[in-house]
Amino acid sequence: MNKTVIGMTGGVGSGKSLVLSLLKEKYGACILEADRISKRLIEKDGSAYDEIVALLGRDILDEEGNIRKAVMADRIFRDPEKRKAVNAILHPATFREVLRLTEEAPEALVVYESAIPVEARFPELCDKILYVYAPRRDRTERLIRTRSYSPERCRNIMRSQPTEKEYRAMADAVLDNSGTPEETARRLKQLLKKWGLAERS
Numbered sequence: 001m002n003k004t005v006i007g008m009t010g011g012v013g014s015g016k017s018l019v020l021s022l023l024k025e026k027y028g029a030c031i032l033e034a035d036r037i038s039k040r041l042i043e044k045d046g047s048a049y050d051e052i053v054a055l056l057g058r059d060i061l062d063e064e065g066n067i068r069k070a071v072m073a074d075r076i077f078r079d080p081e082k083r084k085a086v087n088a089i090l091h092p093a094t095f096r097e098v099l100r101l102t103e104e105a106p107e108a109l110v111v112y113e114s115a116i117p118v119e120a121r122f123p124e125l126c127d128k129i130l131y132v133y134a135p136r137r138d139r140t141e142r143l144i145r146t147r148s149y150s151p152e153r154c155r156n157i158m159r160s161q162p163t164e165k166e167y168r169a170m171a172d173a174v175l176d177n178s179g180t181p182e183e184t185a186r187r188l189k190q191l192l193k194k195w196g197l198a199e200r201s
Contacts, residue, residue, distance in 0.1 A: 004110070005125055007114070009129065009167060029110065030101075030106075038094045042067050095121050118162070131174045
């Protein structure tokens with residue numbers, strides 16, 4: 001493929017949405033978010049729908065036959081084996097879809113975002129891996145303010161994701177997103193310049 005693929009990762013609340021919007025607006029990037037793609041795959045016409053329903057049972061469906069995502073989430077939260085089985089279906093299906101979308105994208109720059117880069121198989125597809133960093137306290141405050149999460153929910157999600165050390169170990173570069181949006185934009189520009197990527201004129 002004659003295009004650059006950046007894998008972008010970071011813990012919940014690190015402000016990846018801001019960085020994705022900058023990459024789209026200023027660099028014309030095609031944005032592929034693993035979480036959104038996996039949600040599409042469990043819709044009625046999605047490639048993972050039948051397997052998920054067969055695994056979890058038809059009682060997870062609403063009257064129209066759509067998977068009730070809250071019911072599914074609750075079920076796999078309570079049953080680690082079911083969660084593992086769902087992930088074994090969704091992770092490969094998501095990666096296949098990302099591969100297809102990357103190949104079909106007309107853009108020269110593709111950004112593949114996932115908070116779980118190992119499961120997202122970044123090394124198999126990405127030319128560079130970018131870790132978006134923000135301190136845990138800032139992330140917690142952001143999640144409480146913007147998503148109304150409880151401190152306990154923030155802690156539980158953060159525990160389920162890679163550690164700071166693990167994120168840094170797999171990244172080619174770290175983008176500090178602890179300042180203002182303008183500071184983040186400036187740091188991103190400096191970083192991408194080193195990678196030979198310039199803003200659209």
